[in-house]
Amino acid sequence: MDTISVLVVDDSALMRNLITRMIEQSPDMKVVGKAMNGDFALQKIPILKPDIIILDLEMPKMNGLEFLEARRKQGIDVPVIILSSIARKGAKVTMDALAMGAADFVTKPSGSISTDIHVVADQVQALIRAYGGKYARSIGKTIPDPPVGNAETQAGYREAPPAEHISTEKPAPPRTPAADSPAAPPPRQLNRAVEAPRGLEPLQPGTLPKQIDLIVIGISTGGPNALRKMFAAISRDLPVPIVVVQHMPAGFTYEFAKSLDRICPLVVKEAEDGEDLKPGHIYIAPGDTHVQVHAPGSPGGSGASGASDDDPGATGSSRSMGTIRLNREAPENGHRPSADVLFRSAAKQFGNRCLAVIMTGMGRDGAREIGTLYANGAATIGQDPGSCVVYGMPKVAYDAGYLYQQVPLSHMADTIAAITADPQSLA
Known part of the structure; x- marks a missing residue:
């Protein structure tokens, strides 16, 4: 069995040794x-041939x-995991790094005797197995797939990026589904x-519903770059709101x-x-x-800001299709936010008028309650194994038979x- 090879890039000798x-x-x-900066790292990559790079953002000479x-x-496709500070400024720079092709991030430990060392260590190892393991297998190494059935650490949440730079310009022209992409493959009915x-x-x-009023998405490891790809291609004319649970630490969302x-x-917030x-909001x-x-009209479901469904003047993006509620109750499946919490509320409040999507990620979060949605008649789909960084959450739902x-x-x-246009197409 081969090992996953790692290059650690940080200007702090203490941090390099700690991460090692x-x-x-x-x-x-x-x-x-x-390596102590990006310039030295570029020189070492062709010699060391790492499977993954752990990268600090604030470094001299080349950050x-x-x-x-x-x-x-230079066309280097080795995945990069960012070491990020927790501050708001660190969050912004980290998101810039993801937009520039980084695969994921983990927040830095606060010191060699910090109580968060073991948590960060688990996170770093999980991300190395997900991204570095996938890259190593792609170049012929014998590396086992990461485990998918257990609850993951809070850091596991993103997909390995494409090599090309992703534009940060908001698209101007309207886009209709499949107007500039290959035809979607025929639906794959699951046994x-x-x-x-x-x-x-x-x-x-x-x-199955005749109408979709809400789309709910649960996603984890591989998520941010998967969501970047998916939402860049989403239809401008989608007539319903989308609510997303992406496993991510506080301060970054x-x-x-x-x-x-x-x-x-669409509007993302x-x-x-x-x-x-x-409608038109994510x-x-x-x-x-x-x-x-x-749902509109339910206890706790009357929004304060938007027009109600009974308001004849409520049209387009001003029309309220329900209300969001947030809470800090105990984590579920090891996560807060939890996809199961979102899916369970969608099943209770919207019944079968939902499309539920479960995407790349370790663990089982979302798999149980997407089953509740499925049993209620909601439309349910998952990301396929070939495009997942970790085929975990969707695999559990697939194996249970909860996906169309x-x-x-x-x-x-x-x-x-x-x-969303024709939910009966899943029948």
Whole structure:
């Protein structure tokens, strides 16, 4: 069995040594080199041939963003994990790094005796297995797939990026589904599982809706770059709101939503408690906060800001289609926000008038309650194994028989638009 080779790039000798100790606690990965800035890293890459790079952003001579730009120009496709500071400024620069091709990020530990060292170590190892392992397998190394059935660490949440730079300009022209992309593949109907995974019950599908009023998405490892690709291609004319649970630490989701808004034809924002769900809007669950949805007219479901469904003047993006509620209740499946919390509220409040999507990520979050939506008759789809960084969350839902289709990431935006227009197409 081969090991995953890692290059650590940080101007702090203490941090380089600390990260190295974290990595080499695990026998399946090894630090093959260290560099004190991006310039030295570029010189070492062709010699050391790492499977993954752990990169600081603030360094002399060549900082992290400058390294990512040079990496792009040189066509280097080795995935990069960012070491990020927790401050708001660090969050913004981290999102810039993701836009420039970084795969993921982890927040720096605060010191060699900090109580968060073991948490960061688990996060670093999980991300190395997800991204570095996938890259190593792509070049012929014998590396096992990362585990998918257990709850993941809070850091596991993104997809390896393409080599090319992703524009941060918000698209101007309207886009209709599939207007500038290959035709989506035919729906892949799934065989219902003989035995559901442990802890999940076999369920029968309910009656599919004639109308979709809400789209809910659960996503984790591989998520931010997957969402960047998907939302850049989403239809400008999508007539319903989208609510997303992306596993991400507190302090980063505001900047993440802003970075998505720059490339998406719809409005993307961090969700706020009590605000209305509106067509043409995408709401990102805040880090460390559960998000729930309430249907119009339900207790807790009357938004304060937007027009109600009974208002004849409520049209287009001003029309309220429900309300968002946030809470800080206990984590579920090891996560806050949790996709299961969002999916459960969608099933209770919207019944079968939902499209639920479960995408790349380790663990099981979302798999149980997407089954509740499926049994209620909601439309349910998952990301296919070939385009997932970690085929975990969608695999558990797939194995339980809770999904109608699996869809490659490249066709997810068009599939969402098609199902929203005609949910009966899944029958």
